[in-house]
Amino acid sequence: MSTGAASTTAAISANPTSKPVSTGATTSSPNADGSERDAPALSIRGLRTSFGDRTVLHGVDLDVHAGELVGVLGANGSGKSTMLRCVVGLTAPDTGTIEILGEPVIHRGGRSFAAAMVFQQIHLVGRRSVLDNVCAGALGRLTMRQSWSGFAFPRDLREEAMGCLDRVGLADRAYDRAGRLSGGQQQRVAIARALCQRAPVLLADEPVSALDPASAEQVMGLLLSLAEDGIAVAAVLHQPDLARRHCTRLVGLDAGRISFSCASYDLDDDTVAALYNPTAANLTKGPST
Numbered sequence: 665m666s667t668g669a670a671s672t673t674a675a676i677s678a679n680p681t682s683k684p685v686s687t688g689a690t691t692s693s694p695n696a697d698g699s700e701r702d703a704p705a706l707s708i709r710g711l712r713t714s715f716g717d718r719t720v721l722h723g724v725d726l727d728v729h730a731g732e733l734v735g736v737l738g739a740n741g742s743g744k745s746t747m748l749r750c751v752v753g754l755t756a757p758d759t760g761t762i763e764i765l766g767e768p769v770i771h772r773g774g775r776s777f778a779a780a781m782v783f784q785q786i787h788l789v790g791r792r793s794v795l796d797n798v799c800a801g802a803l804g805r806l807t808m809r810q811s812w813s814g815f816a817f818p819r820d821l822r823e824e825a826m827g828c829l830d831r832v833g834l835a836d837r838a839y840d841r842a843g844r845l846s847g848g849q850q851q852r853v854a855i856a857r858a859l860c861q862r863a864p865v866l867l868a869d870e871p872v873s874a875l876d877p878a879s880a881e882q883v884m885g886l887l888l889s890l891a892e893d894g895i896a897v898a899a900v901l902h903q904p905d906l907a908r909r910h911c912t913r914l915v916g917l918d919a920g921r922i923s924f925s926c927a928s929y930d931l932d933d934d935t936v937a938a939l940y941n942p943t944a945a946n947l948t949k950g951p952s953t
């Protein structure tokens with residue numbers, strides 16, 4: 665297994681109240697042919713997060729480039745969700761930098777819309793139409809008057825949302841109530857809603873954990889195709905084999921530290937075993953990243 669660059673750089677101080685942060689260094693890693701890569705769409709440096717006196721993330725570094733689908737693996741409680749939640753402003757980091765397209769992510773009193781996020785719990789409004797739910801992805805850029813409260817979404821937004829639904833293969837269900845769709849279809853609607861947010865970075869926290877195998881394959885295939893369209897995608901996954909099949913790169917998070925980063929086809933079974941059962945697997949881990 666090849667491993668990525670070390671991730672133990674010093675955390676860069678951040679103001680924990682006006683979340684993040686300063687302009688941290690961005691790095692570009694070489695392509696397989698040795699050429700320099702573009703700057704990452706998402707760059708996390710020195711991310712440290714605590715709850716009370718318990719530190720959950722210990723200075724995490726992670727880059728995700730446009731065109732990548734990065735799978736984040738790790739045991740329960742290793743900090744995967746916390747890392748994603750920091751990027752979208754749902755959790756406040758202690759220190760570190762988060763940049764999207766080279767711009768520091770600023771969380772103004774809560775959510776940041778620079779990255780879109782989908783969850784295992786899908787959170788659609790079941791009694792509203794599928795199309796309305798997708799339009800809601802644009803709420804961050806609508807005026808109050810244009811948003812939910814009884815007003816129809818603007819026509820151009822509805823057209824854009826229809827395009828997003830078409831992208832996930834559900835344009836024909838646009839006028840159904842969202843609650844009538846299957847779990848897999850609802851997750852695709854949630855992805856369409858994220859696309860309607862127009863974010864260059866898409867984060868997915870266990871997007872397939874509640875889905876049957878065929879739906880899980882379909883959603884993972886969709887995430888990969890969105891990456892191929894130029895979005896930077898990172899997904900927390902609990903299915904290493906599924907992750908190996910669909911992701912372009914895999915990273916391991918072990919007790920709040922990145923323990924490996926490698927091309928999916930390079931991830932071996934011993935490394936997976938060590939990640940999920942580090943004490944039992946008497947294995948030497950690759951260099952931390």
Ligand SMILES: Nc1ncnc2c1ncn2[C@@H]1O[C@H](COP(=O)(O)OP(=O)(O)OP(=O)(O)O)[C@@H](O)[C@H]1O
Pocket residue numbers: 715720738739740741742743744745746747
């Ligand atoms: N809001 C919170 N308050 C206190 N502790 C929290 C909070 N959110 C997360 N934690 C703790 O932080 C640790 C990491 O949680 P996190 O959800 O990030 O892990 P995870 O790797 O996503 O786990 P899982 O695979 O089970 O979803 C856990 O011990 C969790 O209890």
